[in-house]
Amino acid sequence: MKRIVQTLLVSAALLCLMAGGAYFWARGSLPVVDGSIELAGISAPVRITRDRHAVPHIYADSVVDVMFGLGFVHAQDRLWQLEVNRRIGSGRLSEVMGIATVATDRFLRTLGIQQAAERSYNELDKETHEVIDSYAAGVNAFLSSRAGPLPPEFLLLRHEPEPWAPQDTLVWAKMMA
Secondary structure (H helix, E strand, O other): OHHHHHHHHHHHHHHHHHHHHHHHHHHHHOOOOOOOOOOOOOOOOOEEEEOOOOOEEEEOOOHHHHHHHHHHHHHHHHHHHHHHHHHHHHOOOHHHHOHHHHHHHHHHHHHOHHHHHHHHHHHOOHHHHHHHHHHHHHHHHHHHHOOOOOOHHHHHHOOOOOOOOHHHHHHHHHHHO
8 A cells, every 4th residue: 555655646746747847848938028139120229118917018219110029029929819810811720720620711712811912012112011021020030039839829739830921911901801
């Protein structure tokens, strides 16, 4: 009986250690909100602060740099939402979710949201291009600079996000419209 109790205690201790390790590893997917990060792609420093509710406030010398910061923060805080929104609008959800979303993908591809976003992007003026391109660069800066694991949704579905294209922003804007 003593051996069984010892085995159970050791097993419980190992289980607790594994759960604790998994918890601290998973916390690595949370955004880094303290300190500074040096990234290429901006013309001047961008300062991002978070209030007591963790709401980001972005300060920069230009709208283009603010949009870079916004893309970075969106990717930090909402990477899974960005990925799902992009895939919904472009009719590519089944690549991640499987056969259950094929009918939805077929419907959305029939609507041609992705193609409409690409046409719209090609027709934008220079200033709007710069803003949308900068937002995409901010999302991609996060993707290329992150150190920890991806958010749990990515891990559960064994999916790695693709780089963000400026047209992806327009896809979701058209979906919301």
